Amino acid sequence: DSGVTQTPKHLITATGQRVTLRCSPRSGDLSVYWYQQSLDQGLQFLIQYYNGEERAKGNILERFSAQQFPDLHSELNLSSLELGDSALYFCASSPGTGQGEKLFFGSGTQLSVL
Amino acid sequence: LAKTTQPISMDSYEGQEVNITCSHNNIATNDYITWYQQFPSQGPRFIIQGYKTKVTNEVASLFIPADRKSSTLSLPRVSLSDTAVYYCLVGDHVAGGGADGLTFGKGTHLIIQP
Numbered sequence: 001d002s003g004v005t006q007t008p009k010h011l012i013t014a015t016g017q018r019v020t021l022r023c024s025p026r027s028g029d030l031s032v033y034w035y036q037q038s039l040d041q042g043l044q045f046l047i048q049y050y051n052g053e054e055r056a057k058g059n060i061l062e063r064f065s066a067q068q069f070p071d072l073h074s075e076l077n078l079s080s081l082e083l084g085d086s087a088l089y090f091c092a093s094s095p096g097t098g099q100g101e102k103l104f105f106g107s108g109t110q111l112s113v114l
Numbered sequence: 115l116a117k118t119t120q121p122i123s124m125d126s127y128e129g130q131e132v133n134i135t136c137s138h139n140n141i142a143t144n145d146y147i148t149w150y151q152q153f154p155s156q157g158p159r160f161i162i163q164g165y166k167t168k169v170t171n172e173v174a175s176l177f178i179p180a181d182r183k184s185s186t187l188s189l190p191r192v193s194l195s196d197t198a199v200y201y202c203l204v205g206d207h208v209a210g211g212g213a214d215g216l217t218f219g220k221g222t223h224l225i226i227q228p
Contacts, residue, residue, distance in 0.1 A: 002159075004157075041220075042218055042220040043152075045218070048216060056213045056216060057213060058217065088155065090157050090158075100163060100165065102160045103148075103150075103158070103160070105159070106157055107156060107157055108155070108156070108157055110155075
């Protein structure tokens with residue numbers, strides 16, 4: 001158990017809908033990262049937050065947004081969903097305080113868009 | 115854009131030593147080299163991390179030459195359960211380190227046969 005909690009584990013929805021994925025980082029970790037993994041792709045970095053502020057941005061679509069709350073949990077919002085958004089979405093966390101930090105990943109949310 | 119290049123796949127047999135090399139020609143002074151292991155439908159898991167020379171833990175060894183432009187993950191006496199995707203990640207992971215250092219790429223799919 002990495003200590004990173006993601007909910008829900010599975011989500012099935014229709015095209016055009018909006019969903020919210022939630023992540024609770026390990027206790028004490030200030031950085032949260034979101035990744036997308038589809039069948040034919042590696043891990044695609046989406047976005048990083050550090051202590052409530054956006055710190056790095058990857059290949060995140062404009063239809064997607066995220067935030068990190070004062071209690072350090074994070075949410076990834078996906079809107080106007082398309083079939084191609086079906087993927088495993090992982091959240092990771094790290095202390096955020098130094099170099100060479102290790103990322104601790106949650107077990108992911110499997111999103112299926114029908 | 116991933117800062118690393120790895121073989122797409124490798125195979126070996128139980129009991130053998132497996133070496134997976136990662137190229138990172140543009141590694142920066144502050145970058146660390148971190149390897150992760152991922153099983154299907156699970157989040158990646160930290161294996162080992164190094165900055166220079168050699169690092170060994172209970173699971174693997176990591177060899178880094180003096181120029182740090184590549185690194186080799188060594189798995190001693192592999193078993194069937196080592197079949198997984200292995201990712202090499204190069205970055206400083208400090209808040210503000212940037213998206214490139216958080217991009218995993220496609221990884222190396224290692225298949226262990228009996």
